[in-house]
Amino acid sequence: MSSPARLLVTRSVFAAIRAHGEETYPNECCGALLGRYTDGVWTVEDAVRAGNTRTDSAHNRYNIAPTELVKIEREARGRGLDIAGFYHSHPDHPAQWSPTDFAEAHWIGCAYMITAVEQGKAAVTNSFLLAGTTEEDKRFEQQAIEVVDCAAG
Ligand SMILES: [Zn+2]
Numbered sequence: 101m102s103s104p105a106r107l108l109v110t111r112s113v114f115a116a117i118r119a120h121g122e123e124t125y126p127n128e129c130c131g132a133l134l135g136r137y138t139d140g141v142w143t144v145e146d147a148v149r150a151g152n153t154r155t156d157s158a159h160n161r162y163n164i165a166p167t168e169l170v171k172i173e174r175e176a177r178g179r180g181l182d183i184a185g186f187y188h189s190h191p192d193h194p195a196q197w198s199p200t201d202f203a204e205a206h207w208i209g210c211a212y213m214i215t216a217v218e219q220g221k222a223a224v225t226n227s228f229l230l231a232g233t234t235e236e237d238k239r240f241e242q243q244a245i246e247v248v249d250c251a252a253g
Contacts, residue, residue, distance in 0.1 A: 121189030185211030
């Protein structure tokens with residue numbers, strides 16, 4: 101099985117994710133990506149903002165509370181969507197995953213999107229697929245983000 105080398109994101113959602121990172125600067129933002137999985141590719145159709153529960157150092161750590169995640173997942177299912185992945189921002193830091201990001205990533209097959217926010221402005225956004233089959237062989241693989249105008253087609 102080959103891994104999906106790309107991630108489709110609707111234009112409005114992509115803009116909302118980047119705007120979220122600008123709003124919370126100099127702290128990190130985080131949230132969940134909701135979408136549909138078709139022919140081996142995720143199409144992200146919505147993004148849900150999550151509160152950053154890490155109060156110790158919100159500028160370089162992020163976390164979504166488990167209870168909040170359960171609620172997000174239930175509401176997504178009600179709309180025919182699944183959790184496609186997660187996003188967060190890296191204030192004044194490159195859009196590359198950190199060892200902490202990797203350690204805290206557990207949703208294999210999902211996308212982890214990172215937006216670098218440089219001096220308050222959203223810069224590069226990258227997405228990494230959490231590939232593998234278990235916690236032992238999981239790995240991040242960069243995937244191309246394709247911004248699409250609408251979810252259909
Ligand atoms: Zn990070």
